[in-house]
Amino acid sequence: MVEAAKAIVTFLTQPEWLITLSGIAMALFFWKRDQLVHPRVMLPVALASTLFFVLSCLNDNFRAIVTKPDNIPIVLLLVFVGFLFWLAMYQAVENDKRIANGLPPQEAADEPAKVTVWPNLVYTEMICIILMTVGLVIWSVFIKAPLEEPADPSDSPNPSKAPWYFLGLQEMLVYFDPWLAGVVFPGLIIVGLVAIPFIDRNPKGSGYYTFAERKFAISVFCFGFLVLWVLMVMLGTFLRGPNWNFFGPYEHWDVHKLVPLTNVNLSEYIYVKWMGQQLPESILVREGPGFVLIGLYFLALPPLMAKTFFKNFLRDLGFIRYNLMAFLFLFMLFLPIKMVLRWTMNLKYIVAIPEWFFNI
Amino acid sequence: MALTDKLVSTVTESQVWKSIFRHGMPDTPRNQALAVLSNVFLHLHPIKARKSGIKLQYTWCMGGISFFLFLELAVTGILLMFYYRPTAEYAYMDIEALGDHVPIGIMRELHRWGAHLMVLAVWLHMFRVFLTGSYKPPREFNWAVGVILLTLTLLLSFTGYLLPWDQLAIWAITVGSNMARATPFLGHEGPGASLLMLGDIPLVHAGDDARFGLIAGRAVGEAALLRFYVLHCIAIPFVVMILISIHFWRVRKDGGISGPL
Ligand code: HEM
Numbered sequence: 001m002v003e004a005a006k007a008i009v010t011f012l013t014q015p016e017w018l019i020t021l022s023g024i025a026m027a028l029f030f031w032k033r034d035q036l037v038h039p040r041v042m043l044p045v046a047l048a049s050t051l052f053f054v055l056s057c058l059n060d061n062f063r064a065i066v067t068k069p070d071n072i073p074i075v076l077l078l079v080f081v082g083f084l085f086w087l088a089m090y091q092a093v094e095n096d097k098r099i100a101n102g103l104p105p106q107e108a109a110d111e112p113a114k115v116t117v118w119p120n121l122v123y124t125e126m127i128c129i130i131l132m133t134v135g136l137v138i139w140s141v142f143i144k145a146p147l148e149e150p151a152d153p154s155d156s157p158n159p160s161k162a163p164w165y166f167l168g169l170q171e172m173l174v175y176f177d178p179w180l181a182g183v184v185f186p187g188l189i190i191v192g193l194v195a196i197p198f199i200d201r202n203p204k205g206s207g208y209y210t211f212a213e214r215k216f217a218i219s220v221f222c223f224g225f226l227v228l229w230v231l232m233v234m235l236g237t238f239l240r241g242p243n244w245n246f247f248g249p250y251e252h253w254d255v256h257k258l259v260p261l262t263n264v265n266l267s268e269y270i271y272v273k274w275m276g277q278q279l280p281e282s283i284l285v286r287e288g289p290g291f292v293l294i295g296l297y298f299l300a301l302p303p304l305m306a307k308t309f310f311k312n313f314l315r316d317l318g319f320i321r322y323n324l325m326a327f328l329f330l331f332m333l334f335l336p337i338k339m340v341l342r343w344t345m346n347l348k349y350i351v352a353i354p355e356w357f358f359n360i
Numbered sequence: 361m362a363l364t365d366k367l368v369s370t371v372t373e374s375q376v377w378k379s380i381f382r383h384g385m386p387d388t389p390r391n392q393a394l395a396v397l398s399n400v401f402l403h404l405h406p407i408k409a410r411k412s413g414i415k416l417q418y419t420w421c422m423g424g425i426s427f428f429l430f431l432e433l434a435v436t437g438i439l440l441m442f443y444y445r446p447t448a449e450y451a452y453m454d455i456e457a458l459g460d461h462v463p464i465g466i467m468r469e470l471h472r473w474g475a476h477l478m479v480l481a482v483w484l485h486m487f488r489v490f491l492t493g494s495y496k497p498p499r500e501f502n503w504a505v506g507v508i509l510l511t512l513t514l515l516l517s518f519t520g521y522l523l524p525w526d527q528l529a530i531w532a533i534t535v536g537s538n539m540a541r542a543t544p545f546l547g548h549e550g551p552g553a554s555l556l557m558l559g560d561i562p563l564v565h566a567g568d569d570a571r572f573g574l575i576a577g578r579a580v581g582e583a584a585l586l587r588f589y590v591l592h593c594i595a596i597p598f599v600v601m602i603l604i605s606i607h608f609w610r611v612r613k614d615g616g617i618s619g620p621l
Contacts, residue, residue, distance in 0.1 A: 070528075073476035077483075084420060084484060088491045091417065107412035108620040114408040118392040121405060121414040128421045129428055136432070136477070140469030147459065148526040150452045153579060160531040163521050165479050165514055170535065179550050182539025193507045196490075197500035206496040207618035208412075214493065221490050225483075357542065358551035 006059075010248030013239055015174075016343040019336070022227050029089075030219060033211060034097075037090045046082075059250045065238055069146050074164055074237050081230055085222075091209035105208040158242045158255055167236025168229050174244065175338045177349075177359045185335075192328045196221075199325040201316060224332055263348035266290050283353055290351035294360060297334075302326035404608055406616055413617030418492065422485035426513075427604065429478035434597065436471040444523070446589035448582040451525035475517050482513045494618040502610040505603055512600050519592035522585060530580050533588070537580065540571035547571060 012021065029036055036042070056062045066075055095105040103109070162170045172181035204213040211218055239246055241253035264273075267286045271279050280286045302323055306314040314322045341347040351360040371377055372384070383394035393407045412418060444454045458468050486506060489495060495503035522533045545552040546569060553564040566578050576583035611617065 070476075073473070073480060076477075077480055080480065080484060081487075084487070087417060087420075088488070092491075105620055107418065110410070110412040110415075113411045115411050115414070116389060116392045117405045117407060117409050117414075118386050118395045118402070120411075121409055122396070122402065124414065124416060124421065125424055128424060132425060132428055133432075136470055136474055137466065139473050140466040141464070143469065143473075144459065145468045145472040146528070147452075147455055147524055148528045151448075151525045151527060151530040153530065153581070155527070156534075157527055157531055160535045162536040163518055163532050164476075165517065166536055169539075178539050178542035179544055179547070183543045183547075183550070190507060190511055193486075193510075194504045197495040197497070197503050200496070203496070205493040206621065207492060207494060208620045209418075209492055218491065225487060225490075230483075356551055356554060357549050 006248075006250050009056075010250060013248055014246060015235060015239070016339070018235060018239075019227065019231065019339065022231055023223065023336075026222060026227060027219075030211065030215075030222075033089060033093055037086065037093045042086055049082075056249060061252050062249050065249075069143050070164065071237055072143070074234060077230065078234065081226065085226070088209055089211065092211040095208055095210050096212040099210070099212070105210065107208040159240065159244055161236070161240075164233060164237055167240075168232035170244075171232045171236045171240070172335065175335065175342055177357075179357065180360065185331075188328065188331055192332070195324060195328065199317065199321050199328070201321070220329065220332075228332070228335060263342070263346050265349045265352040266293070266347060267352060269345075269347070283355065287351045287353055290349070290360070293350055298327065298330060301330060404612075406612060409616055410619045413619050419617060420484065420488050422481055422488055426478060426481040426485050429474050429481055430600065430604065432474050433471060433478060436467050436474065437593065437597075439467050440471055441593060446523065446585050448525065448585060451523065451585060455524045455526075475520060479513060479517055482510050486510060492618060499610075499614045499618065502607060502614060505607050505610065509600065509603050509607065512596055512603070516592060516596045516600065519588040519596065522580070522588045523592065525585060533575070533584070534580050537571055537575050537584075540574050541566075541569065543570040 011017065053066075057066070065071060091106070095107075098105055098109075161167060169181055169186060172185060175181070176185070200214075200217050202214060202217065204210070205217075238249065241247040241251075242255040242257070243259075245257050245259050247253055247257070266289060267279060270289050271277055271286070284291075305326060306322065310322075310326070313325065317325060338347075338350075349359045351358065353359065372381075382398050383391045386392045386395040396402045396405055396407050440458070443458055445451065455468070458465060489503065489506065518533070518536060522529045541547040541549045543550045545556065546564065547553060548562075548565050548569040548571075550564075550570075553569070554562065556563040566572065572578065574584075575581075576587045
């Protein structure tokens with residue numbers, strides 16, 4: 001019984017299932033939000049998750065990893081993100097109901113009343129400061145900051161992990177080379193974030209919680225932040241062990257775990273597997289199909305989308321904004337697409353030119 | 361009762377008290393306004409604010425908590441600097457000594473857990489600002505300032521990670537900074553770098569590429585420690601301080617905390 005439950009959890013936490021199911025869960029949550037945000041539903045979910053966590057802590061491997069001092073903030077991250085996301089969606093649903101009934105959102109109903117900052121805001125801040133201070137002191141008294149062996153440049157630990165907030169990027173290294181996962185993606189995340197106010201021209205939903213008025217913007221951002229960032233940090237922290245292999249939450253981190261690497265490049269698929277010949281000598285011929293695919297993805301898809309389901313976007317945003325939006329959007333989707341290709345057909349690189357350190 | 365009243369009024373009417381606080385008890389609207397206006401810290405606030413905007417369920421107080429944690433880290437960080445020497449010889453020993461010699465010493469703990477929390481708070485603050493659509497005009501610029509603050513917060517934490525000079529520190533920084541090797545054109549294992557040649561001589565190699573610039577050497581060593589120390593204690597906090605000032609100034613100038621129009 002216990003073993004079966006553990007096996008199920010281990011199965012579901014494999015990266016392909018974890019990421020896919022979380023994506024589906026999020027879509028479902030947005031779709032059925034009116035019913036799902038109700039505390040009647042969410043309270044049992046929260047209790048069940050807590051119970052799951054507590055029971056799992058009976059397992060030594062699970063407990064060791066979630067109570068590791070430096071991992072405690074990541075458990076907190078999960079709790080806070082979960083709670084605050086619900087809080088936001090709850091208010092959004094309430095506001096959407098009001099708006100549907102011709103009322104202004106709750107935030108506007110409080111207007112135009114302005115209140116004095118002393119004591120209304122200053123006291124809240126004061127209480128926050130006191131609670132934070134007390135919390136930090138208690139945390140610090142009970143949990144010592146870890147200190148490992150002195151630095152030794154000749155002895156690299158396995159696994160070697162980047163600081164936890166970069167583990168999403170380190171997880172991307174499974175699917176992309178460092179120049180993409182470590183340089184281009186972070187760069188584009190920053191550029192993309194700065195660009196948000198300039199490509200989201202929807203005048204609605206400014207200054208109050210809503211979902212119905214900003215479905216596309218909120219879904220995309222939440223997918224990026226919750227699934228592609230927060231979830232990947234969790235995955236990298238809790239489920240990646242020696243050699244960056246996957247280890248289930250109850251599994252012992254065995255350095256000798258062998259995972260066969262059977263990944264195949266697109267060029268090998270096309271020339272060797274499908275056409276039954278040798279790889280061409282010329283790099284450009286060999287990687288031609290990959291280049292064409294990438295080119296089509298980034299250059300042909302935006303106009304195609306503009307003709308079909310993004311028609312309104314082109315009209316509302318204008319040419320430059322639309323293309324910027326489409327490029328950033330496609331770049332973000334590139335990650336899950338590559339993931340799915342890896343999981344379903346073991347695809348390693350779409351374009352593989354190790355000679356030039358140029359692999360996509 | 362009469363005695364305490366008398367005591368209170370003696371104190372609050374003394375010259376010393378009045379030289380500090382230029383108003384009576386903040387129990388009238390006038391004095392509440394003065395309490396905010398005549399205090400250099402509190403006057404970051406407006407005198408009155410939207411009722412909806414200052415509700416906890418609206419802002420989650422996350423921006424405020426980020427700022428509080430920044431200050432907390434500055435204070436505990438300064439205290440740590442008294443005991444820490446950023447050299448390969450002493451760094452580890454000094455950190456170890458902090459744990460061994462100081463009874464119930466929690467400065468290092470306060471600094472480390474606070475740093476983790478600050479990263480968390482800044483992410484959540486961004487999340488809230490997004491979900492309330494508060495980046496929309498006229499707040500686009502402040503959102504951009506925020507994104508830079510987010511990046512700098514991560515860099516602050518990243519540079520601090522190296523300082524204990526233990527195995528966790530150097531290997532995490534090694535993994536992190538190895539990425540810079542693959543920077544297109546600027547890293548010696550990045551695409552395009554091999555195109556930058558002067559005759560036979562490669563212009564970009566392990567001794568001058570982006571990673572070398574970041575860690576001041578071919579591997580994470582003492583030069584990297586010093587570099588990260590200066591970035592962590594002086595350079596980045598300095599820039600963050602300036603950007604936070606701009607950020608707060610702009611919150612006010614953009615019409616206070618956002619609300620429905
Ligand atoms: C060191 C980091 C940061 C600090 C100390 C900080 C502090 C604050 C504070 C105190 C406020 C007032 C309202 C509130 O508490 O929510 C605020 C508002 C704001 N912040 Fe930040 N912030 C930081 C990072 C960011 C980031 C990462 C973003 C976005 C990417 C951002 C964007 C904004 C915007 C747009 C507002 C105006 C929100 C509104 O009017 O509702 N900030 N910030």
